[in-house]
Amino acid sequence: MFNIQQTKAGARERRVAGPETHPSTGKKLAHPSPRGPLIFADTATIKDIEPLYRAGIISGVTTNPSLVKKAGAKSWADAESIMKELIKLVAPNPVLLELLDLTDEAMIKQAQEFAGWGDNVVIKVPVGGYQAVDPSYDPFTGLKVIHALWERDITCCATLVFNSTQALWAANAGACFVAPFIGRLADYAYSNDHVERAAGNSLYWLEDHRNAKGDQCVSNTEYVACGGARKDIGPRLIQEISAIFTNYDIRTQILAASFRHFVQLSECLLAGADVLTVPANLLQQVADHPLTTAGMATFFEDSKAFEK
Numbered sequence: 001m002f003n004i005q006q007t008k009a010g011a012r013e014r015r016v017a018g019p020e021t022h023p024s025t026g027k028k029l030a031h032p033s034p035r036g037p038l039i040f041a042d043t044a045t046i047k048d049i050e051p052l053y054r055a056g057i058i059s060g061v062t063t064n065p066s067l068v069k070k071a072g073a074k075s076w077a078d079a080e081s082i083m084k085e086l087i088k089l090v091a092p093n094p095v096l097l098e099l100l101d102l103t104d105e106a107m108i109k110q111a112q113e114f115a116g117w118g119d120n121v122v123i124k125v126p127v128g129g130y131q132a133v134d135p136s137y138d139p140f141t142g143l144k145v146i147h148a149l150w151e152r153d154i155t156c157c158a159t160l161v162f163n164s165t166q167a168l169w170a171a172n173a174g175a176c177f178v179a180p181f182i183g184r185l186a187d188y189a190y191s192n193d194h195v196e197r198a199a200g201n202s203l204y205w206l207e208d209h210r211n212a213k214g215d216q217c218v219s220n221t222e223y224v225a226c227g228g229a230r231k232d233i234g235p236r237l238i239q240e241i242s243a244i245f246t247n248y249d250i251r252t253q254i255l256a257a258s259f260r261h262f263v264q265l266s267e268c269l270l271a272g273a274d275v276l277t278v279p280a281n282l283l284q285q286v287a288d289h290p291l292t293t294a295g296m297a298t299f300f301e302d303s304k305a306f307e308k
């Protein structure tokens with residue numbers, strides 16, 4: 001079971017306070033959770049976002065090319081219009097847009113274009129993996145772009161993060177957010193486990209690396225990979241990043257992503273995530289609980305005894 005006791009209380013200190021004035025009225029807010037973790041909707045589908053935004057559940061949106069396609073984009077013009085609508089809908093709260101270009105010069109240019117669409121745009125930059133697209137690509141492309149965007153005062157998020165060193169490299173390069181994909185990490189741990197070793201250990205068994213190829217080369221610290229149940233591997237990664245960032249007073253926000261189950265939301269918050277980006281269906285599920293529903297049904301029935 002994920003151990004709450006290990007949570008670093010100090011992680012709280014790094015958190016950035018929420019907005020002090022109401023986004024539309026400008027009214028001063030005395031919000032009860034000004035330094036609370038932020039919840040973003042992990043979708044580009046406007047009709048899913050609107051009710052969540054109006055209910056004050058979410059204060060930002062993350063997208064990626066798959067989510068923009070799912071929202072109905074069949075051409076660049078569609079994609080641009082969806083992204084621009086999202087920016088307008090949640091302004092001044094952040095909308096994270098992922099770069100589509102793959103070489104540093106083109107990526108910087110595209111980031112400048114996206115950033116020009118609104119002050120609330122945050123650029124998502126894949127931290128690595130460029131050689132999977134073309135072996136001749138520079139493996140440091142993502143980090144170089146993050147650094148260049150930081151120099152140009154463009155806020156960015158390093159995406160596709162799976163270990164704490166990737167998170168640190170990205171933070172040092174200048175990323176304001178890092179996005180560990182906790183669901184994909186757990187998926188990997190489940191599908192690559194070796195029963196003769198401790199749970200999740202195929203992510204750690206360094207001896208394997210001598211002969212490993214491709215995604216078999218995945219590794220993490222023993223704490224993340226073998227520190228307990230496979231299902232908790234994501235929160236353990238969040239906890240490790242949070243502890244490192246707290247140790248070194250790194251202000252980069254940990255944006256936990258790729259959720260598969262709503263229990264992971266609480267686990268990542270306990271582990272020290274600053275932001276959770278959650279698919280709309282999970283956000284809808286957690287607004288309810290079977291006992292809340294049963295309690296409401298009883299209160300409604302009993303209130304009929306003294307109806308006005």
Ligand code: E4P
Nearest residue numbers: 042062064183184257258259
């Ligand atoms: C968020 O920024 C990511 O794009 C997203 O959470 C990925 O989730 P998936 O693993 O469900 O695709």
